[in-house]
Amino acid sequence: MKSFSNYVFGFLLLVISMFCFVIYVGLCLYKKSYLLDFEVVFFNSSEISFFVLVDWMSTLFVSFVCLISFVVVYYSKSYMGGDKTMSMFIFLIFCFVMSMMLLIISPNLISILLGWDGLGLISYCLVIYYQNMKSYNAGMLTALTNRIGDVMILLSIAWMMNFGSWNFSYYFFDDQMYLIISLMIVVAAMTKSAQIPFSSWLPAAMAAPTPVSALVHSSTLVTAGVYLLIRFSPVYLNFEVGKWLLVVSVLTMFMSGVGAIYECDLKKIIALSTLSQLGLMVSALSIGLKEFAFFHLLSHALFKSLLFMCAGYIIHGMNDSQDIRFMGSVVSQSPLLSVYFNISNLSLCGMPFLSGFFSKDLILEYILFMDMNLFIYYLYFLSIIFTVVYSFRLVYYSMVDELKLFPFLSFNDNDVIMLGFMTVMMLMTIFGGCFVSWMIFIDFSGVILPIPLKTFVLNICIVGGVAGLVIGGFKNFYFLKVKLVFFYNILMEMWFLPYLSTFGINWISLKIGGLYSKVMDSGWGEYSGGQGLYKVLIKQSLMIHYIQLKNLFFMLYIYMLSFLFIYFFMN
Known part of the structure; x- marks a missing residue:
C-alpha cells in the first residue's frame, strides 16, 4: 500500500507538469497573464486573501520542477529500494516540491515566506536523512545559513507595511524607500543561492541522499534565490545594488571553479559546479538579463x-x-x-x-x-x-x-x-x-x-x-x-569559507547566544526584568496594603475619638 502511494505521488507530479505546460503554451499564444485572488477570511471590512500569479514564467518553471521531481521519485524507488523509511522519504520530497510551487506562484511576500520556510525546514530534514554526525552538522549549517534569508524576508514584510500591501507586483516605483527592500531581498537570495559569503552550506548539503541532491541542486532550493531575484529585478536594478551583486556573483563563480579543480569528492565537484552556474545566473540578473537568466535556470x-x-x-x-x-x-x-x-x-x-x-x-x-x-x-x-x-x-x-x-x-x-x-x-x-x-x-x-x-x-x-x-x-x-x-x-577549501561559516555559527550564534542567555536572560535581565518587576510589585503591594491597614486603624481611632468627644460634649 505504501509503495502504491509512492507511485501515486510520482504520477501526480507528472500530471501537474503536463497541465502547467499546457497552460504555459496557452499563455504564450495569447500573450496573457492572470492574477488570481482567493478570499480566505473576511471579517468587519478586513480581509485576508491568497494570491496566485499565473504567467508564462511561473507555469513553465512549475512544469520543469514537477517533471524533474517525477523522474527523481521513480529514480529513488531503485536507488533507495532497501530503505525501510522510503515512504517518509517520498513524502518529504513531495512536501518539498509543494513548498517550491507555492514560492513560484506567489506574488505576495507572506505566501512567499511560507514556501521559503517550507523549503528550509524540509531541506534540513532531507540533509539529516542518514542520521550520522556528518549529516547533522551539514543540516545545521544549511538551516542556520538559510535562516538569515528568512529573517531578511520577515524584515521586508515589516517594511512593506509602508506601502499598504504585500503584493510586490503592484508597487515597483523608483522610490528610495525601496532601497531597503532591495538590500534585504538581495541578501535573502544570496543565502539560498549560496553566493559569497554564504557559499559553504551548498557542498556540505551533499550529505543528503543523491536523489535529494538531484532535486535540491537542480531546480528547487538553490534556484529559489535566483527566482526571487527575477521577480524583484525591477527593485534592485533601479539602485546601485546590481553592481555589488555582479562583483559578488563573479567572485563566487571564480572561487567555485578553482575549488572544483582541486576537489576529489564526486558529489562535491558537481555541487561546486552548481555554485558556479548560480553565480552565472546571478551575474546575468545583476546586469539586467532577466529572461536569459531564467532560460539558463531551466x-x-x-x-x-x-x-x-x-x-x-x-x-x-x-x-x-x-x-x-x-x-x-x-x-x-x-x-x-x-x-x-x-x-x-x-x-x-x-x-x-x-x-x-x-x-x-x-x-x-x-x-x-x-x-x-x-x-x-x-x-x-x-x-x-x-x-x-x-x-x-x-x-x-x-x-x-x-x-x-x-x-x-x-x-x-x-x-x-x-x-x-x-x-x-x-x-x-x-x-x-x-x-x-x-x-x-x-x-x-x-x-x-x-x-x-x-x-x-x-x-x-x-x-x-x-x-x-x-x-x-x-x-x-x-x-x-x-x-x-x-x-x-x-x-x-573555498577560501576558508566553511571554517568561517562554522566559526561564525559556533561563536556568533551559539557561544554569544549562550553568553547572552546566561548574563542577560538568566542574569541581569532576570534580575531587572521579570523577577525584578515581580519583586518590585510585591513590595509595592505590601506597602499599599500596609498603608491601607494603617489608614483603617487611623480611621477607627478618629472615629472613637470623635465619639468620645461628642459624648463628653453632650454631657
Whole structure:
C-alpha cells in the first residue's frame, strides 16, 4: 500500500507538469497573464486573501520542477529500494516540491515566506536523512545559513507595511524607500543561492541522499534565490545594488571553479559546479538579463539533475565510494551510463548544441557585447575555462583512467528503472534547450558579433577541455600541497569559507547566544526584568496594603475619638 502511494505521488507530479505546460503554451499564444485572488477570511471590512500569479514564467518553471521531481521519485524507488523509511522519504520530497510551487506562484511576500520556510525546514530534514554526525552538522549549517534569508524576508514584510500591501507586483516605483527592500531581498537570495559569503552550506548539503541532491541542486532550493531575484529585478536594478551583486556573483563563480579543480569528492565537484552556474545566473540578473537568466535556470535544471543521477549510479557501482581517484573504466563497464554522464557534462560546459549551450552561450555573447569592467571580464571567462577544466578532469578520472577500486561489484547497465528514467532527462538535456529557446525568445534575432568573438566561447571551451584532460593525467598536479600548503588550502577549501561559516555559527550564534542567555536572560535581565518587576510589585503591594491597614486603624481611632468627644460634649 505504501509503495502504491509512492507511485501515486510520482504520477501526480507528472500530471501537474503536463497541465502547467499546457497552460504555459496557452499563455504564450495569447500573450496573457492572470492574477488570481482567493478570499480566505473576511471579517468587519478586513480581509485576508491568497494570491496566485499565473504567467508564462511561473507555469513553465512549475512544469520543469514537477517533471524533474517525477523522474527523481521513480529514480529513488531503485536507488533507495532497501530503505525501510522510503515512504517518509517520498513524502518529504513531495512536501518539498509543494513548498517550491507555492514560492513560484506567489506574488505576495507572506505566501512567499511560507514556501521559503517550507523549503528550509524540509531541506534540513532531507540533509539529516542518514542520521550520522556528518549529516547533522551539514543540516545545521544549511538551516542556520538559510535562516538569515528568512529573517531578511520577515524584515521586508515589516517594511512593506509602508506601502499598504504585500503584493510586490503592484508597487515597483523608483522610490528610495525601496532601497531597503532591495538590500534585504538581495541578501535573502544570496543565502539560498549560496553566493559569497554564504557559499559553504551548498557542498556540505551533499550529505543528503543523491536523489535529494538531484532535486535540491537542480531546480528547487538553490534556484529559489535566483527566482526571487527575477521577480524583484525591477527593485534592485533601479539602485546601485546590481553592481555589488555582479562583483559578488563573479567572485563566487571564480572561487567555485578553482575549488572544483582541486576537489576529489564526486558529489562535491558537481555541487561546486552548481555554485558556479548560480553565480552565472546571478551575474546575468545583476546586469539586467532577466529572461536569459531564467532560460539558463531551466536548462541548468535539466542537465544538472541528470548529472547527479549519473553520479548516484556510479557511487552505487563503486561500493558507495565518492572519491574520483579510485574510479575509472566506467565507459567499458557501463556504456549507456557513460553516454548519459558525458552528455550532461558537455551540456554543463556549454558545448554545441546541447541545452546548456543555448542559454550559457547566449549570456556570454551578450556580456562580450557589453561595455564592462576589464577585471570582471577576466574573472568571467577564467571561470568559464575552469568549468570546462574540472568537467573534463572528472571525465578523465571516471571514464578514461584505469579502475583502482577493488572488489568491483554490480556495475553494469542492468538497472532498467534508474537508466530508463534517466533517459527522459537525457532527451530533455539534448532537445530541451533548443525547444525552450523557441518558446521564450520568439522575436529574438540573436547577438550579432564578429567571427573572432562569436567563436571565442567555443575556443575557450576547447582550451579548457584539453587542460582538464592534461590535469587529469598529470599525477603530480598536487605538488602545491607540498610546496605551497597555505595557497593550496585557500584554493581547495573555498577560501576558508566553511571554517568561517562554522566559526561564525559556533561563536556568533551559539557561544554569544549562550553568553547572552546566561548574563542577560538568566542574569541581569532576570534580575531587572521579570523577577525584578515581580519583586518590585510585591513590595509595592505590601506597602499599599500596609498603608491601607494603617489608614483603617487611623480611621477607627478618629472615629472613637470623635465619639468620645461628642459624648463628653453632650454631657
